Amino acid sequence: MPKGLSVTLDFDTRNLGRSLSRLPDQIDGYVHTVMQYQAGKAVGYMKTSAPWTDRTGNARSGLSSAVGWEPKVSHSITLFHRVSYGIFLETRWAGKFAIILPTIQKFGPDTMRLLEKMFDKIGGA
Numbered sequence: 001m002p003k004g005l006s007v008t009l010d011f012d013t014r015n016l017g018r019s020l021s022r023l024p025d026q027i028d029g030y031v032h033t034v035m036q037y038q039a040g041k042a043v044g045y046m047k048t049s050a051p052w053t054d055r056t057g058n059a060r061s062g063l064s065s066a067v068g069w070e071p072k073v074s075h076s077i078t079l080f081h082r083v084s085y086g087i088f089l090e091t092r093w094a095g096k097f098a099i100i101l102p103t104i105q106k107f108g109p110d111t112m113r114l115l116e117k118m119f120d121k122i123g124g125a
Contacts, residue, residue, distance in 0.1 A: 028072050030118060038111045039065040039077045042103050046079065050099040052089055059083050063099070077111070079103055 046063040054060050062082030069075055079100045081089070090098045 025071070027122060030122075031075050031115065032067070032069050034111065034114050034118065035067050035069070035075045035077055038107055038114065039067050039079075042077065042079060042107045045106065046099045046103050049102075050089075050097075052097045059086060059089060062086065077107075 043063060043065050047060050050060055050063065052059065059081065064080055064082055066078045066080070067076070068078065081087070081100075090100055095101065
């Protein structure tokens with residue numbers, strides 16, 4: 001796993017864990033597809049919206065994501081830099097040049113809305 005900035009989201013998983021274990025394989029695959037889609041959109045957003053000026057293009061082209069998936073257990077999107085100085089872009093000058101946290105703040109709620117719409121459609125079918 002890439003080193004760098006870490007963001008944790010805590011929530012009550014008691015009911016979620018029971019619900020995830022009952023998810024049919026197809027629905028679990030749908031969730032994974034949403035996560036992959038959102039990860040791609042998030043990387044595109046980071047690359048076009050990063051607030052710094054590139055001298056070499058390495059920092060911008062090194063923005064990336066990884067989608068984690070343990071079937072019917074967990075789904076995750078990790079956003080990261082591939083350059084060693086990415087952590088400084090995120091934290092220096094009180095985060096003035098940060099792009100990862102703003103992307104999480106933008107795409108986190110968007111991802112949840114997509115998942116909610118998907119589950120509403122499945123529930124109403």
